Each structure stands twice: as C-alpha cells, then as structure tokens.
Amino acid sequence: MEANVEQVMSIWGKICGPGLEEASRALSRMTGLSFTMEDKAVNEVEWKELLDKYDARPASELYAVNLKATGLISARIILLFTPENSRRLVSTMMGEEVGLPLDEVSLSALAEIGNVVGTAFLNVFANVFGQVFEPTVPEVSQGQGSSVFPMFAVHQKVLVTEALFRVTGETLTGEILIAPVKKGDE
C-alpha cells in the first residue's frame, strides 16, 4: 500500500530535527568525534523552483550524495555541499587535510556521511510509521548546479532542509533534499 505523498511530506517536515539529532549521534558513534547537526530552515518547494535556484547561483559547483529508499513509499534523499564544505567535512572525518577535487577515499567518506544521515532520517521515519525503509548504496556526483540532480517531474514537491554541521571546531552548512516519489514519477 502506498502512503499519501502530501501526508508524508507534512510528517517528514516535522521530523527533520529528530532526524538530524539521530544523524549526529550516528556520525559521532562512527567517527568518535563530536558531531552536532541542526536544521536552520525547512522548506517545501517544487522541483522546478529548486533547479532554477541552483542554476542561478554564480558559484554553482556542487557535490551531491544521492540515495533512494523503498518502503511505505519510495523516496530520494540528496545531500548537497559546496566543494569547500565537502573538503572541510571530509578532512575532519579523516583526521587529515584532503584536497580538491576529492579523491576516491574522500568521495567514499562523503558517501558514508550521506549514508549515515539518510539512514538516520529513514530510521526516524520508520519509527513514526512502524515500517522498515531500505536505503540503496549512496552515489556521489559532482557538477554544476542542477546537473547533479536526478530527474523529477517539475511539480514534484521536495523538502529542503538547510542543515548546520558542527564538528571539532568546524561549522559548515549543507542542504538535505527529500523527495517522496510516487511510482512512475521518476
């Protein structure tokens, strides 16, 4: 049985805070570092609006970690970072300065952050609905503006969370996009 997407979006909007708390705990557990994450802003927008926003930015190079989830509904979870923020986050996680473009190990570290954050959100969501969600292996892509995004219908609703990552002296921002996807919409 598929859930109502509007209802899911509404619930998802309310669990961003707990989702980020769960993600902070998981990242701290994994790295032994003190991670805290909080949501600065949560907005529901249409996919087209989001594409226009990213394409209009002057410095629009991005790293995107993209994973799918299946369960009560299908969803896409995408984490977005500027190259510099990706580099700082990965450097902290690896305990050594890494350079740009990110190499294989650094890309895999960024994918793992996406994996942990995405799975934490799914875990909180699963607790709310009493259903298990299965995430796919995260994929990292790098490119200009909307080229890093998957294809969605222009009117697809997306939940955009502007997240603040704090870890051992570093504070940086990233965006987390969550798009519940009806079968056949992708």
Place this chain on the structure above:
Amino acid sequence: MTILVVDDAAFMRMRLKKLLAEQGFAVEEASDGKEAVAQYQALKPDCVLMDITMPEMSGIDALQEIRRLDPDARVIMVSALGQQAMVIQAIQHGAKDFIVKPYEPDRVLSALNKVLSIQKS
C-alpha cells in the same frame, strides 16, 4: 592473525584497516564479493569482515561461495540499518556475527574476538 576486510567503500576499508592494524592484526582488502572470494582462496584469512551491499557480487553471495570453499570460514557481516532481512539471510548462510553501520570500534573488536575464539573443526 589475518583479517580480510571487504567493502566497496574505500573510506570504510581504510577505517577498518587502521583500527585492526592498531590491534596487531594483518589486514588484507577486497572491494567486492568476487574479489573477496578470490582473496579468501589465496590467503585463507582467519576471519572476514564483509559488507552486505556491494557491486559485482553481494556480500551474501560471497559468503555462500566462501562457505562452500571452506565450511569453517569465519565471516562477520557488516550491514546498514534497515537490512534486517539480509542479516537473517546471512546468519542462515553461516555468518558468525554481524555489525550494523555506523559502528563503534569496540563493537567491531568484540565481534572479532568472539568469532576468532570459535575453534575450527
């Protein structure tokens, strides 16, 4: 003792290698299930730490193949949250223990010590 670490994510292999090397283990790596089977045959490690979700050959398929080659093989599966069904499948196919990502280093070491204490027949 030699541990074979199998994960398609280079970062995860790096973390495990560092942790295990610090504890005095010799560590070998494989980045997918197919390579894991080949490495197992060649190296006969004392234990395998294997991710479930990997390209080429999944961790479950590789586990079955390794257990076919060596019924006493000691394999610990590494799963993500939400992969309970696959963990059960892995245990049914002879995995000795499992670790859920993201894991704490102590959990890895306690699983490893427990599994390494199992006598081979």
